[in-house]
Amino acid sequence: MAADNLQHRIKAQAATLGFAACGIAPADAAPRSGERLRQWLAEGCHGDMIWMEGRADQRASPAGLWPEVRSVIALGMSYAPAADPLRLAGEGGVGRISVYAQGGDYHDVVKRQLKALGRWLATEAGCDLKVFVDTAPVMEKPLAEAAGLGWQGKHTNLVSRTEGSWLFLGAIYTTLALTPDAPGPAACGSCDACQRACPTDAFPAPYRLDARRCISYLTIEHAGPIPSEFRRAIGNRIYGCDDCLAVCPWNKFAAAAQAQIAFQPRAELTAPALADLLRLDDAGFRQVFSGSPIKRIGRDRFVRNCLIAAGNGGDVALVAPVRGLLDDPAAVVRGAAIWALGRLDPAGLDAARWRAAGEIDAGVLAEWNGSDTIGVTPAPQPA
Known part of the structure; x- marks a missing residue:
């Protein structure tokens, strides 16, 4: 089976399983990601996320986690919202829940479809592979950029020309030597909307995030009291924060109707x-x-x-x-x-x-x- 034909079929199969984006990167893609990760950890920007320190070497490169890997299949699943995520700002009697958490658990949904694609690929090509969502020590965003899904925006999340800032990412590591796609060229330009939208000044510079100041980190990862300096800025956000994502101009190309039905919001979680x-x-x-x-x-x-x-x-x-x-x-x-x-x-x-x-x-x-x-x-x- 020709490699190019296999890659075309991989992407077609991914689309049938609900993935809005699929690309291929070599296992040694994004070599500077490990260096940036170590600097970020050394600066303490990860806050309470101590688990990132323990497996930093595995996270730094695909081969650090699995030496046999030769190619990475990066995948994205859309969760583009139908309603404005910022519409409840200032409404005192209700809580604001981040768009991604208003429906089913994306970990389960994305991993289920990754496994389905992995089973298909193993049968078609006879390869070894491993599938990962964001609970594994995998740097999905730089790998997705290397695979051409988009680019890491100034808010440090992946931005897609077709899906905006609304992609759940997953990855399949495989022993297949697949032809890589061209990396995604950055297209933020002079726009700094995401930087200006952050209520807690969590971006010390474009493309850099201090998680300790991020409302998503504070309301989800941080276990202790919310630091007093951030309490008023949190407003009525009770789980996560969509502000930097929601203002991204590239979102205008994302179609909510294409989002997986599993991510459609539960009525009781849209304005609880x-x-x-x-x-x-x-x-x-x-x-x-x-x-x-x-x-x-x-x-x-x-x-x-x-x-x-x-x-x-x-x-x-x-x-x-x-x-x-x-x-x-x-x-x-x-x-x-x-x-x-x-x-x-x-x-x-x-x-x-x-x-x-x-x-x-x-x-x-x-x-x-x-x-x-x-x-x-x-x-x-x-x-």
Whole structure:
């Protein structure tokens, strides 16, 4: 079977499985990615994501993870939204959930289709292969750029000429020696819309991200109290942030109708009421977010996020559920409840201040004492 014909058939099969983009890169593509990764880690920009340090050598290059790999098949699946992701900004009674998390868990959906493509390829070509989504130590974005799917924009995510900034990425490592596609040429030009849109100045320079300042990191990866300096900027975002993606001009070419049905939003997650979310216990949280990527962060972290949103929203109808969380078993929830109640009902917070006498968690005590330096993050330094 001619290599070019096989590659054409790989891309055709990928399309039938719902992938909007497919390209091929050599295993030694993006050689500088490992160097940039190590510098990023050395600067501490990964924050609490310690798992990135432990497997940095495997992440740095495909061969570091699997020495037998010869080619990488990079794939993208569209999750382009039908509605404006920024439409709920400033609506105090509801929480904003990132577009990608409003439907089914993309890890499951993308990996299922990757495995289907992998089985087909193994049967057709008799090769060895491995499939990866973003839970593996794989640098999908530079590999996708090397494979011609697009380019890493100034917001550090992949941008596609046809799908904008709305692609879930996956990769298949194979022992096949496939002819690579041409890399994706960068086309951001002078546009800096994504940089200007970031509420927390998480970009110290174009193409560089300080995750410690990123709302997606703070609401998903960060386990402790939300640093006080970022709380107001978080607004009503309770899981992730779409701002830098949503303002990308290339999104105008993405068609929401082409997005996988599995990623279509669940009605109850498009504009969820904070009053309902603040009352979730662990069992209720697991039930509401069954099959959702949100389930991965756990109830305590999620309710912490909802409390920050409640404090920012100014909806006095939330005072009662916020006050009820002052005695929550989780310290991170109690601390956020103190901050939120102080924003919604300062007099009510003063009346509840007696609880501080029995508090044993240092972070919660700092909240009672009104510290404004909780978890302060170093300012990003330009390159």
